[in-house]
Amino acid sequence: MLDYDGTLSPFVKNPEEAVPSEELLNLLKKMTSDKKNKVVINSGRDRQVLDRWFKGLDLDFAAEHGAFFKENGKWHKNVQEKIKWDDEILRIMEHTIDKTPHSHMEVKDSSLVWHYRNVDVWLAELREKQLINALMGPASRLNLQIVPGNKIVEIKSPDFNKGSEVKRLLQKAGYDFILAIGDDTTDEDMFHALPPHGISIKVGHFSPAAKYRIPVQSSVIPFFENLIQ
CATH class of the missing domain: 3.30.70.1020 (Trehalose-6-phosphate phosphatase related protein; domain 2)
Incomplete structure (x- = not known):
């Protein structure tokens, strides 16, 4: 379960320009080429951006911090209706x-x-x-x-977050190995939702919610390249 901004991709001044690099896309292709792997990008980004940026990849998504999720090519929603803002x-x-x-x-x-x-x-x-x-x-x-x-x-809404999406996934199937990685406070909900054997990795500053830490974002892709070898 992978956060995007600040984890798979560096922050940029204009969020619309944070498109995935070729290096990242190639990494994700390798990770998803083994059908035993379930790779989920768990992001605050909206559905349209995730679909556009990762078109053609065999990925699942959680968008807007778990408000929407995509499995087997189809989007589902955890919100009943579009919020009308006060x-x-x-x-x-x-x-x-x-x-x-x-x-x-x-x-x-x-x-x-x-x-x-x-x-x-x-x-x-x-x-x-x-x-x-x-x-x-x-x-x-x-x-x-x-x-x-x-x-x-x-x-x-407090009814969904990155952690609620993790819990939903874990209720559906058992996994031998579970890893979640992220850089922000919203990712701590994801870490807390992991079972005891889950691997949690914080990118950047230390977080007591994570078992491990990668100090800088630029080390994330090399870490995964080594892992899948």
């Missing part, structure tokens, strides 16, 4: 964007995301705290979850 939340997000140059909002089917990767560090830290504080009231009222991530703040 006016107060939209106003708060738009106000934050107005006073934070180079930030923007992404509207997904199941979440809203404020991106601030290109914002000056001192301003980004201030605005992140202000946004989270402003969202706490309406999020509590509407039973929504605020999820700070790597240069993002996301607001979503």
Whole structure:
């Protein structure tokens, strides 16, 4: 179970430009060539992007942190219907964007995301705290979850996450070897959902939720190349 941004692919200033490299695509082809392997990209990305970037590969997906999943070529949803966003939340997000140059909002089917990767560090830290504080009231009222991530703040339903997708997969079949890897706080839900014999790997900073650590993203593909040899 593989996170994408910051794990399989480095972060870039424009998220739309984080397309998979040929090196990564070749690695995934090798991993999926053995039909005993089930390879799942468990990502915050939306369905359309995952389908476009990995077209033709025998992969399964979890999109938008488990809100949607794809198996055997077909998408399924864990959300009953597209969320209609509260006016107060939209106003708060738009106000934050107005006073934070180079930030923007992404509207997904199941979440809203404020991106601030290109914002000056001192301003980004201030605005992140202000946004989270402003969202706490309406999020509590509407039973929504605020999820700070790597240069993002996301607001979503608490009913699904990367961990809930792991649990769903493990209920369907038994596996001799289970590995999950990711770089962000959202990936810790995935680590916590693993059985005791599961292998959890954090990319970047140390996480007590993971058994192992790969210090830098650039070492991830070489790690898997060695593993599948």
